[in-house]
Amino acid sequence: MPSTNDLIDQLTADLQPRRKTSPWAGRAVLGCVAALTMVVFVAAAHGMRADFIAGEPHSVPLISELVLLSALCAVAAAVTAMARPAVGALRGGWQWAVAALAVLPIAALMTAIGNASERAIMFPPEGPFCLFAGTLGSLASIVVLTIWLRRGAPTSPTRAAWMVGITGGAVGAIAIGLICPIDAVTHIGTWHVGAILFAALGSRLILPRFLRW
Amino acid sequence: MKIDDDILRRSMAGALEGDRPSYAFVLDQSRTWLLAYYRRRVPPPMIEDLVQETLMSVHSKRQSYDPSRPYLPWLAAIARYRWVDALRRMRDTDELHLEDVASEEDDSPVVARLSIGRLLSHLPARQANAIVLTRIEGHSVAEAARICGQSENLVKVNVHRGLRKLAALVESE
Numbered sequence: 001m002p003s004t005n006d007l008i009d010q011l012t013a014d015l016q017p018r019r020k021t022s023p024w025a026g027r028a029v030l031g032c033v034a035a036l037t038m039v040v041f042v043a044a045a046h047g048m049r050a051d052f053i054a055g056e057p058h059s060v061p062l063i064s065e066l067v068l069l070s071a072l073c074a075v076a077a078a079v080t081a082m083a084r085p086a087v088g089a090l091r092g093g094w095q096w097a098v099a100a101l102a103v104l105p106i107a108a109l110m111t112a113i114g115n116a117s118e119r120a121i122m123f124p125p126e127g128p129f130c131l132f133a134g135t136l137g138s139l140a141s142i143v144v145l146t147i148w149l150r151r152g153a154p155t156s157p158t159r160a161a162w163m164v165g166i167t168g169g170a171v172g173a174i175a176i177g178l179i180c181p182i183d184a185v186t187h188i189g190t191w192h193v194g195a196i197l198f199a200a201l202g203s204r205l206i207l208p209r210f211l212r213w
Numbered sequence: 214m215k216i217d218d219d220i221l222r223r224s225m226a227g228a229l230e231g232d233r234p235s236y237a238f239v240l241d242q243s244r245t246w247l248l249a250y251y252r253r254r255v256p257p258p259m260i261e262d263l264v265q266e267t268l269m270s271v272h273s274k275r276q277s278y279d280p281s282r283p284y285l286p287w288l289a290a291i292a293r294y295r296w297v298d299a300l301r302r303m304r305d306t307d308e309l310h311l312e313d314v315a316s317e318e319d320d321s322p323v324v325a326r327l328s329i330g331r332l333l334s335h336l337p338a339r340q341a342n343a344i345v346l347t348r349i350e351g352h353s354v355a356e357a358a359r360i361c362g363q364s365e366n367l368v369k370v371n372v373h374r375g376l377r378k379l380a381a382l383v384e385s386e
Contacts, residue, residue, distance in 0.1 A: 007265050008240045011272045017231035018276040084277050085290030153274035155294040213274065 021152045026080035026145070033144045034072075034171045037137050038178055045179035052178065064104055064188045065177045071097040072170035079145060079163040083152020098166060101193065108189025122186040130176050130187070134195025135202075137172030138165070142203055146210055157211035158204070165203025169196030216242050218283045226280035240268055243288055250292050255299060267295045300380040303348070332382050340375030343368045348376075 042048050051057050074097030112119040145164045154160040173192045180192070221242055227235035247264045255263060270291050278287050333341045339361070346357035347368065358365045 004244055004261065004265055004268070007268060008237060008244065011240060011268065012233050012237045014272070015228065015231060015233050015236050018229055020229060020279065021277045084279050084287075085294070086282060086286040087289040087293060151276065153270070153277040153291065153294070155290050155297075213270070 021083045023077070023080040023083060026083060026148045027076060029144055029148060030076055030080070030141060030167070033140050034174075037140055037171055038175045041133070041137060041175040041179055048178050049181060058183045060183050060185050061177060061180075061188060064185070064192070065174055067100060067103060068170050068174045068177065068192075071101045072167060072174065073097075075163055075167045075170065079149070079160060079167055082154045082156070082160050082163070083149055085153050085155040094163065101166075101170075101196065104185065104189035104193045106189075108186045108193075111184075112186045118184055118186045121182070121184050122190060124182065124187060126180070126182060127187065127191040130180055130182075130191040131194045131198065134169070134172040134176040134192055135198045137175040138168035138170075138195060138199035139172075140168075141171040142168035142199065142207075146207055149211055150213070153213060154211055157208040160211050161203045161207035162200055164207060165200035166196055168203065169199030172196075172199060216246055216285070218285050221284040222280060222282075225275075225278055225284050229275060229278070229280065239284075240271070243268060243271060246285065246288060247292055250289070251296070254296055259299065263295055263299060266298075267292050270295060297380045300376055303376060332379055335382055336375050336378055339363065339367075340371045340378065343371035344375045344379075347372055 047053065049057075049061065051061075075094045078094035108122070112122050142164055145167060149160055149164065172195045176195065177188065177192055180187075182188070221239055224232075224235040224239045228239055244264055247267050248260065251260045251263050267288075271288065274291065278284070333344065336344070342361050343357060343363070346352045346360055347354060352360065354365050354368050357363075358368045361368070363371070
């Protein structure tokens with residue numbers, strides 16, 4: 001290994017101007033990919049849910065989509081900020097957004113316990129499809145965020161992997177929510193939110209090695 | 214010598230534009246800061262290697278620095294990441310020891326926040342003891358087992374778990 005003085009000389013000689021990693025650039029790219037994912041889903045399903053198109057949305061899917069969207073924005077903002085490390089930076093707000101996501105499965109569980117007809121539609125034949133499609137819909141966002149984070153310097157690859165997965169999963173869950181005709185919170189809180197869980201677990205298992213530097 | 218963050222911030226901003234003299238100044242000042250940082254955390258034979266690894270990380274990740282923010286917290290985050298990496302390597306090998314060489318120097322608050330002694334106080338006593346005995350005081354596992362009244366296997370498990378927890382603690386700071 002060369003002496004530190006030699007290393008400094010080498011690094012200085014190697015210096016080239018470099019564009020700064022901006023979290024806003026990452027958010028913009030993610031926004032485009034998320035929008036594209038949703039367009040693809042809607043196109044593949046030959047249109048959005050009828051009530052959404054008619055401008056008369058059913059309250060449960062609408063609230064679910066908004067909860068997912070707010071969590072997506074909070075986690076996406078936090079994960080893109082991870083590209084710029086700094087000791088002492090406060091970036092804990094995303095955990096509250098993720099906690100808010102638990103509202104949907106908790107509501108699903110409570111509704112299923114107290115309501116037999118809701119319990120009956122908790123496991124419809126469409127359930128696994130929503131889970132699979134939602135997880136599939138997370139992939140593009142996960143790949144783009146991973147590539148983008150690798151340009152930066154995330155100092156906690158494991159946490160970054162969780163957050164990338166939750167962000168991608170939220171994109172997939174929102175996309176499937178645009179086309180799934182089922183209104184029940186028991187369905188949305190299990191199968192749609194389940195896609196976030198799958199994406200997060202998959203990212204946690206696979207991504208840390210790609211995010212280390 | 215105190216390092217002026219504002220001068221470093223402006224010099225690093227210049228470096229991002231390709232200004233070599235500014236960059237050489239930043240790297241030189243960073244080296245001084247890193248030597249003080251690692252002196253409190255890793256054994257002397259590891260210091261120079263870690264300083265060099267961190268300077269290379271500064272170079273390869275310089276685009277992640279935001280010139281509108283202070284430089285030293287960014288450098289501290291990079292240094293901490295490399296330190297966690299070193300802790301993980303330490304956990305995975307039996308060769309390295311955390312001989313404590315805490316200096317009396319007037320370190321910056323950022324450095325003080327991350328001192329190894331303070332971090333050890335967050336571990337359960339049995340894990341901290343096992344680490345202190347084997348990695349700081351340099352006892353063998355057998356000696357440490359005799360001193361703290363644990364089996365050798367338990368000492369190894371406590372060292373392993375303690376170092377893993379230590380790495381997680383440093384990461385979450």
